[in-house]
Amino acid sequence: MTSKAEGPLRGIVVVDLTRVLAGPYCTMVLADLGARVIKVELPVLGDDARHSGPFIDQEGQGPVSGYFFSVNRNKESIALNLKSPEDREIFEALVEEADVLVENFSPGTMHKLGYDWDTVHARWPELVMASISGFGQTGPYRELPAYDMVVQAMGGIMSLTGEENGPPTRVGVSIGDIAAGMFGVMGIQAALLERHRTNRGKHIDVAMLDTQVALLENALVRYQVEGKVPGPIGSRHPSITPFGVFKAKDDPFVLAAGRDAKFAVLCEQLGRAELAQDPRYTTNPLRCENHAALKADIEEALADKTAKQWMAIFKRAGVPCGPLYDVSQLMRDPQIAAREMLVELPLPSGSTLRTAGNPIKFAGDAAPDHRPAPALDQHRQQLLNEINAIQTSRRQK
Known part of the structure; x- marks a missing residue:
């Protein structure tokens, strides 16, 4: 199976078991960089994010989730029940051709499905596997559920955000999920580089809580040096002024x-x-x-x-x-346009929707083409045809 996009990760095939935000953000960036991402979803329901607003009315075609649309571009979708023997056979045929498997289930779920790291690594030793979870694969909290709000609170981010003497405040974007997705991309690319030298895959374990600690910048050091617990100070910087x-007169x-x-x-x-x-x-x-x-x-x-x-x-x-921009002003800024940071994607109805582009640019490369987020199970027949062709070719050899 080959990648259909241009970019430095062209030729890399990713099987994507992720849903909602942290995992899909990770695999979207991999797809933006040229990897072929095959999104495996639950039959009928699909990714949970398909049922989260805001919804885009499609004039008789049913609503499309803007939430899902914003983090699943450039992917293919197939719906598989991993408890069904027939669907497991299809899934394993996909993994057989893949370079990377990404999942963000609760720790232990992959073991119950029979696809934990030890099992996967023994069967496909060159496969890179990434697991993104709230608290990681080890530690006393490993089995606890986590959302962005939880890890922002536990990771100290909320305690540093807001006006001075005000209450703790959630960062206005899902920094817990997005940071985990970005660190996941870094780990996957590092593991692919090592595989090039060793022909062995690695298991990447990214915890949302860990990424919040990694983003604390100088707060940890300030606490130890100054002996005071850092708190929110509004928009100013704790060690740089002004x-x-x-x-000003108006704004x-x-x-x-x-x-x-x-x-x-x-x-x-x-x-x-x-x-x-x-x-x-x-x-x-x-x-x-x-x-x-x-x-x-x-x-x-x-x-x-x-x-x-x-x-x-x-x-x-x-x-x-x-x-100091709001979102509408940001979307009209000429620098944002010049950097192609708003990607226009077609909707099923023929209209378009702009989403945030990839900030990683490569000098001399043309801007990549982008495909909209897939409909549930949209690429099933195409993928089955590819699997059959590969298996037929192997039998003939």
């Missing part, structure tokens, strides 16, 4: 000028050059200590011009700044 959201926008030289330029452009010599602000540590007073001084100076006017001034002077 760095955050500032209000807020962001400024990031933590280095002393940039801070001096910022003050000059604000018409407040004396601020750079203020004893409270002469170094970054002092500015962090006096962040509230500095924010008030900066916003007092910003009050006489609009955010757009200030950003034009700061950009000419080389001061890092940017607008």
